[in-house]
Amino acid sequence: MHSSEFRKVAMAGMLMALLTSCSRTPSSPAAKVAAQPAVQPSAGAQTTTTSTATGHVKLRLLPAIGENVDSFPRVVPNENVSPPMAATLNTKFDRLDSDMRKGLHECKTGARKMHPDDSAFDYEHKLSVSMRGPRYLSVLVSDAYFCGGAHPENNDEALVYDVTTGAAIDWLTMLPGSSIGYKAEDTSHSSSVIWPPLQQLALEQADDDCKDVYREKNLSFILWPDADQGAIVAEADGLSHISSALCGEQVVLDIPSAQRLGISPTLLSLVVAAHAASQTSAAKNH
Template sequence: MRRLRASPTLAFAAVMFASALSEAGLPAALRSVTGPVLLQPRPASTDRNVALLPMVASGPAVTPKNASSINAALRREDGRVLNAAAECRASLREQTGRGSQDAWHRSVSIGMAGPRFLAFDLTDNYFCGGAYPNDGQTSLVFDLATGKPVNWLTFFPPGARGRQNTAGDGAPLGLVAWPELTRRAAAQAQPECREALSDAGYSGFSITLDARTAALIATPAEFPHVIQACAEPIHLRTEELRRLRISPVLIGALASARRLQR
């Protein structure tokens, strides 16, 4: 029996149709990339200042099992931030005698929606009392082939190490320690920031992916509050990733994701 091959034109049309479905009904802030992963909007949050993560629909880009696993993780993250926002308001009320619905803000953007990887970038701004407000960025990147958060050490060359940290809302974060990232961060840093990166073993880089520029983005994530402005992201595009011996799987996925952008 002869196996039929799909026409490249039809395959591209299918991806674009899937993208149109994924964007329909999503808030404008989430319509940031085109990709083969179908995303479905959530009902409005109980906290008007906290954006919820969209859900992943199974399809050609992700199996039902893996979509279910990713969605469970996304719901847990939504639960964490809603609890953190409620506790923040309670803390502010206890310290100042007044509560504020505006104590915690979260926005969500999509860095990549397939192939192979799904990247969400979360930005939190919050003031729960104390000397100063806080802000933070958290990246959630999933491997669509496993339905789990990406194990970056699978895609980095030997010499990289993994490390765990915690986001402001209590979410566990997987960070990467790699001397090459430390060297690049120090080279681009302002003079007053270089001391914080003087240790070649600095181990606080969070990783995300950007389909629009086909780039891996690494950001120092363990600076004290007083020098958080030093945390300038490092953008590594596909040619540089090849020179650094990053996995061809990751490079190929980024290149494919870039071609899908309008």
């Protein structure tokens, strides 16, 4: 399905959902993430470098799983990342790629039951890297898929890993005590949070037509560090399909704003360092 056709299907799906007053189902905002250049899979493996708390970490880029379906990068062990630590991270990426293949297969199978010519199928799984160290590796996932149902779906995730431990970041430990949230059962995923100050900021910046979306009780957010912007970025999680498409905006916390809110000073100092490295790299490229 061409992108223009997909957009038509998406709009038709939204109208159908409104007319039929379908029930709300959790899905993440459709907003595309602002990030460093995307991790683009290639026909052959490539390597790039990621700075960490102790040096550079090599990433090996794998061929795409399918058309518009990216593979996760793999960490290459070197003098800065021990083989066991690289293996820990790569096991997570192996499992995530395996889950994606399964999801892709199930989506295509379901769509073909209704439309054997694949006219009801479209699937995108795009990855980008928003922070390349020090200490944290942040991979952003943006999924958009249509499996023959009432309307297309979308889902954004932020997978942030501490490359010194191999663990996904626990955002509940990075925020002041007023935050509550969820810890993913799958340790490949970072936690989402319910944090009133963040929800208030989202409410304040929302358009009038979207205010009620951000007044919803216990609205959760995904977060990630963004080196290019020198900021912590947040996005509402679990919005309905229509709310996600119309009101899924990002909240960008620059360093002064994040400091006033009491976000971990250690994390913010690393984001500052990552931003400086990003700007230096950009200047060299010009």
